[in-house]
Amino acid sequence: MILETRDDAVVTLTLNRPARKNALDPESWALLREKLEALAVDDAARVVVLTGAGGTFCAGSDLAGSSAEEHPLTKMGRLGRVAITVHEFPKPLIALVDGAAVGAGANLALACDFVVATPAARFGQIFARRGLSIDFGGSWLLPRLVGLQQAKRLVLLADLIGADEARDLGLVTWVEEDAATFTASLARRLAALPPVALAQSKALLNRGVTQSLRDALDNETRAQAVNLATEDAPIAYRAFLDKVAEPQYTGRWAVR
Structure with a gap:
């Protein structure tokens, strides 16, 4: 159980x-x-x-x-x-x-x-x-x-x-x-952290231990493209500029 x-x-x-x-x-x-x-x-x-x-x-x-x-x-x-x-x-x-x-x-x-x-x-x-x-x-x-x-x-x-x-x-x-x-x-x-970014980083680290550097860099590039297409990257940037201590991340897809 x-x-x-x-x-x-x-x-x-x-x-x-x-x-x-x-x-x-x-x-x-x-x-x-x-x-x-x-x-x-x-x-x-x-x-x-x-x-x-x-x-x-x-x-x-x-x-x-x-x-x-x-x-x-x-x-x-x-x-x-x-x-x-x-x-x-x-x-x-x-x-x-x-x-x-x-x-x-x-x-x-x-x-x-x-x-x-x-x-x-x-x-x-x-x-x-x-x-x-x-x-x-x-x-x-x-x-x-x-x-x-x-x-x-x-x-x-x-x-x-x-x-x-x-x-x-x-x-x-x-x-x-x-x-x-x-x-x-x-x-x-x-x-409280950006869910999509965490998921991407977790997967990159898990796969990275058995990959070449070139493979890891290629995967990191694709992952960042996904991250930048969510609401969280702009939220994090605005929080940095506005000195917001605990921004509210959504993980939502922002490309329309």
């Missing part, structure tokens, strides 16, 4: 299977993908916070909830489609992590744009303890975040690491005692 709540332009999705430490069964993974796809095209939603109920973020996939009759390729294909939806989500996505984020649950958190952790957060690539190899995009993401040797350490030894070490490695953006309040403030800041 996944709860959805709204506070103006900020939407919070809460993984709500505390009895299973928020491990997600096939229906839950499908629901997460469905909710993110709907929010991606919902102009009223500008920022999404992903968190877990009951003092745990997510214990990964619920192996007990999987059908023994279903082919593993079918299961993994479904999981891969959810991972793509998370990685390509066009709006700012914040993981608020308390307690354990392990296995696919760890890589779900790391796929978000920002990770805000409580001091009690723990992260683990525990696949080897289950006789499995890394999944949910971790083989692609981890080396980009921490480098190849550290990625191998985390995955092959399958150790749990604390919030501070995760931050030092670059897996966590902030460790905060009052992580919920901090995340709410961060989400409001992001929601």
